[in-house]
Amino acid sequence: MTLLELERTKPITNYQSLMTRPRRLRATPALRAMIRETELNARDFIYPLFVKHGTGRTAIGSMPGVYQLSVEEAVREAEAAAKSGVNAVILFGIPKEKDPIGLENFAEDGIVQQAIRAIKKEIPEMVVVTDVCLCEYTDHGHCGILNTGEHFHSSLPEGYVLNDETLDVLAKVAISHAECGADIVAPSGMMDGMVSSIREGLDGAGYENLPIMSYAVKYASSFYGPFRDAAEGAPKFGDRKSHQMDPANVREALREAALDVEEGADMLMVKPALAYLDVIRVVKDAFPELPMAAYNVSGEYSMIKAAAANGWMDEAKVTLETLTSIKRAGADVIITYHALDAARWLK
């Protein structure tokens, strides 16, 4: 209908008698605040830190504002987080040397082990979460032991990430983090049975009270690109599609989550967040009794940073809107590189 035709038609409504006007409750900031359904808090955030050997900080090109930090710098960054109301960090390590198994991953003087001890010493109340996976530590960059050499299984493709051989290493890594004082371990490798093998390992070592936050639903996503620069953990060949989930699937997410709940996961995670808000909602509705985390991943961060640097979007507003949408979708906790900035903007 053209504007002209519209003018010729008689009004179909007596506007004075409109009964329902959602705008009534949007008229003032106070009314809007009163009916707001989702409220973001600094304490919802987990702040990722990349820890390296040596001193100082190294900028990460694809993630402006994120650095590889020495242990000392990681403590400083955790202190800054605490000051802005962020109570939790998740640690990723960049080892000195890499090998097929990733020995530094469970070494007493490994980089993450050092960082846990240092942060817990300086800021005991900080919740220190650790990522439990092999990819940053292995020379091939894969999340587990590969099907080669002495581990060769002829029924599986050469270079396939072996499941059960990897489980033993994951349990070792989790125990080693626990020994340093980690508060939560977060297995991210999407190995079948990773939660139960870690639970068994922790319980056997006397850490039956240490919670497991499982990366239960983790997709084979291209949004991890910048992280792989940051953590130097890109696979040297191939991809992660034999263990991480197909972005096309959501029913399978329920199966993954159900298994992890059965194996004793204390918290579930969906990752990435933004392109998977529907998955967050579905998993939250299926397991409302478990706290849910969502990982607002590196690529999601870098997209906002790039647009903001070009002056295309308002960084603060877009970031807070993004984080609010992740919480609205059902996440109780959000792992995000924006944590420090967002906490300050929320003040």
Ligand code: PBG
């Ligand atoms: C695996 C791990 C990855 C991320 C977190 N843990 C990389 C991967 O699976 O390839 C990605 C996080 C991000 O993109 O911010 N250790």
